[in-house]
Amino acid sequence: MPSSRIPGFYKMSVQERLEKVAEFAGLGEEDKRLLLEKGLSLDIADRMIENVIGTFELPLGIATNFLIDGKDYLIPMAIEEASVVAAASNAAKMAREGGGFVTDYSGNIMIGQIQVVRLNDPYSAKFEVLRHRDEIIEKANEQDPILVNLGGGCKDVEARVIDTIRGKMLIVHLIVDVKDAMGANAVNTMAEAVAPLIERITGGKVYLRIISNLAVYRIARAKAVFKKEAIGGEEVVEGIMNAYAFAEADPFRCATHNKGIMNGISAVVIATGNDFRAVEAGAHSYAAMRGYKPLTTYEVNENGDLVGTIELPIAVGTIGGATKVNPLAKLSLKILGVSTAEELARVMAAVGLAQNFAALRALATEGIQRGHMELHARNIAIMAGASGDEVDMVVEELLKIGKIRMDVAKEVLEKLRARS
Numbered sequence: 001m002p003s004s005r006i007p008g009f010y011k012m013s014v015q016e017r018l019e020k021v022a023e024f025a026g027l028g029e030e031d032k033r034l035l036l037e038k039g040l041s042l043d044i045a046d047r048m049i050e051n052v053i054g055t056f057e058l059p060l061g062i063a064t065n066f067l068i069d070g071k072d073y074l075i076p077m078a079i080e081e082a083s084v085v086a087a088a089s090n091a092a093k094m095a096r097e098g099g100g101f102v103t104d105y106s107g108n109i110m111i112g113q114i115q116v117v118r119l120n121d122p123y124s125a126k127f128e129v130l131r132h133r134d135e136i137i138e139k140a141n142e143q144d145p146i147l148v149n150l151g152g153g154c155k156d157v158e159a160r161v162i163d164t165i166r167g168k169m170l171i172v173h174l175i176v177d178v179k180d181a182m183g184a185n186a187v188n189t190m191a192e193a194v195a196p197l198i199e200r201i202t203g204g205k206v207y208l209r210i211i212s213n214l215a216v217y218r219i220a221r222a223k224a225v226f227k228k229e230a231i232g233g234e235e236v237v238e239g240i241m242n243a244y245a246f247a248e249a250d251p252f253r254c255a256t257h258n259k260g261i262m263n264g265i266s267a268v269v270i271a272t273g274n275d276f277r278a279v280e281a282g283a284h285s286y287a288a289m290r291g292y293k294p295l296t297t298y299e300v301n302e303n304g305d306l307v308g309t310i311e312l313p314i315a316v317g318t319i320g321g322a323t324k325v326n327p328l329a330k331l332s333l334k335i336l337g338v339s340t341a342e343e344l345a346r347v348m349a350a351v352g353l354a355q356n357f358a359a360l361r362a363l364a365t366e367g368i369q370r371g372h373m374e375l376h377a378r379n380i381a382i383m384a385g386a387s388g389d390e391v392d393m394v395v396e397e398l399l400k401i402g403k404i405r406m407d408v409a410k411e412v413l414e415k416l417r418a419r420s
Ligand SMILES: CC(C)(COP(=O)([O-])OP(=O)([O-])OC[C@H]1O[C@@H](n2cnc3c(N)ncnc32)[C@H](O)[C@@H]1OP(=O)([O-])[O-])[C@@H](O)C(=O)NCCC(=O)NCCSC(=O)C[C@@](C)(O)CC(=O)[O-]
Pocket: 006, 007, 008, 009, 010, 064, 065, 081, 082, 083, 084, 085, 086, 087, 088, 089, 090, 091, 093, 256, 257, 258, 259, 260, 261, 263, 355, 356, 358, 359, 360, 362, 363, 368, 370, 371, 372, 375
């Protein structure tokens, strides 16, 4: 297996990088063409959503250096924000010194919710639902024989009575193993199919029948040991511990802390054609379960090294949704070398931890602006009107002056053009 540790990858040309990735992932000429030319054709786009008038593109970058559960990965990330890919690669490089990331996954289990109202005796209705568990499971599984044949399908039924502003309601949960799908369509079909049966069993009226994005049974976890020598010493360890404590105690900071995590996870979710709103909703609702808290934790081990962990629901698929429709999503999975939803979720958890660690390390030391703004300078130069070789020349001058601002970029560009 080739290594994902590719020093100076970012200094190569696009073509050279593509060759490296092709070699790593076994991409053919057709794959390379797809990446360099327009990947998503208008014809496919027109069938994916409604009222299409074009396609909207994002840069696809590759994060290097990831060693996850002993396997090397190159990580495709679709994102508009500068420095995210660099930061992920940077953190993964430092994590390698401690053996890389180890991960864990609780299973491909999603929850379908069925809302039952107009109940005189909701606790009795709950009892009856649980008593008819097998019948409900059987009805749900009739909807998706393929999933059932694959070993998935509805596995259990839960029931909860909740207090609402409109009185007590019975909420029935279908617990569904969706295997390699994200699962929303599969679960929603089951929830709708069992609704009449649940009305019969409870005597109530069913309204909503829909998946829950708070996927508490589909949890991905990752851990990494960042050796203190690899990350800049004890002072850096202490700074990151203080940054973590800040996020743990303050929701204003915690929102930004978790946003940093999602910089990485959402970029991989988008690159693989998955539903980023679903993953974001799951992450933030999970973070809010005991007051809004960080999705990562940091501790110092007996050697003085920093140990980071992450835990969040990650409902993504390698089948279904747009994952197989958008050719670029298929290609991202090929670059990753993953074929199961489980492996994809494990990788995403590692990326989330890496992203958070890189941001905290920068914030707790030199500040975010040096690394981030140096890379963002390219956007500023383009916004100021630079094109082609001018972009690099303007960036170089902005970094020399130490002011990465649009007005300065415009001035630099004018002078540059006047000289040539
Ligand atoms: C930006 C770096 C990586 C520079 O960091 P540096 O120390 O200048 O990097 P280096 O020159 O020592 O290089 C180390 C490795 O980083 C990678 N690397 C280095 N430069 C590049 C590049 N140009 N393009 C791609 N990869 C790059 C690359 O893997 C390289 O290894 P090598 O290949 O040399 O063996 C560092 O300052 C960093 O990690 N900063 C964090 C930036 C960040 O988190 N950005 C996210 C956007 S800000 C935000 O939205 C979230 C936030 C911050 O608000 C979250 C929060 O508050 O918690």
